[in-house]
Amino acid sequence: MSGHSKWANIQHRKSNQDFKKSKIFSKLIKEISTVVKESGINNYRLKNAILNARSVNIPKKTIEKAIKKALQIKTDDYKNLNLEGLIHGISIIIECMTNNSIRTTSSIRILFNKNGGRLCNNGELSHFFHRMGIFCIKKEDIPHSIEDFQLMTIDFGAQDVVIDRSMVYLHTNFEYLGVMKNNLEKLKIFHEYKIKRIPKQIKYLSEEKRIKVINFIDKLYMNEDVKNIYSNLDENKK
Known part of the structure; x- marks a missing residue:
């Protein structure tokens, strides 16, 4: 019986993991569809959404199918x-x-x-959070020295620059999100960005x-x- 119980537990855990994985896939595919419907296919938002999808190993054919469907169907918008x-x-x-x-x-x-x-x-609790933009850039995509790039991004509104072995993360206040995005695009630096809400005070x-x-x-x-x-x-x- 113990062997059966162990197998049942393994199956249960696998079922939960598969369910969570399918939820993540569904959310990312939905995000790609929404970006295509709102902004078309030639934009950084779509590149970011595809990058997110590929990071969790969503097949290329699945992504292409979602884009094709979003271009064809204009109803049922998200x-x-x-x-x-x-x-x-x-x-x-x-x-x-x-x-x-x-x-x-x-x-x-x-x-x-x-x-x-x-x-x-709406608005009752949002003032308890700061909205921050976080830009993720591969070091290899930066056409300058890291030191020069840091100084440059401070002028673009970076509040903090975090560097690890392969990536550079730029943190900006929400009001500078557009400025940072536009300047990185002018420099043709491919980037992924996210908007996060940081609590002003932890409880x-x-x-x-x-x-x-x-x-x-x-x-x-x-x-x-x-x-x-x-x-x-x-x-x-x-």
Whole structure:
């Protein structure tokens, strides 16, 4: 029986991993489709979306099929939707991509209600977060010395420059996102960028409540319309 139990556990874990993988694939393919519908195929947004998809080994044929379908079908467009909610005093921002905002909002509201939280009005919690742009650039794509490039990007609005073995990460305040993006494109430096929300102040909870909030965030991610989630919870175990 122990062997059977071990096999069942392995199958269960594999099933969960496959489910999570399919969710990631679905979100990234949806992102590619939305970018194509909104901006066409000759833009950095699409290059970034394809780069994200390839980073998790989505097949090239699958990506090409998504682009072709998005070019042909103009109905059923997906739109960005941001929602805000509170649970155990923790502020949560949920970034979604959906073709039915009423459906998405309703399902997330129900999830908050079932777990002792509430969905808030837009703008009620967003001021608890800074919006930051993070640009990711391969060192090999920089046509200057790293030192010169650092000085140059400071003029473009970089607040911080982080360098590792192969990559350079530029952190900018949201208001300088367009300036940085435009200047990198003028220099023909291929880059990936993301917009992240950084909490202005971290909140601490008891271990019991901290785990409940983390589990709740995991439940939110199970919704296929959810792209990113930000909270001001201190997630580190004490």
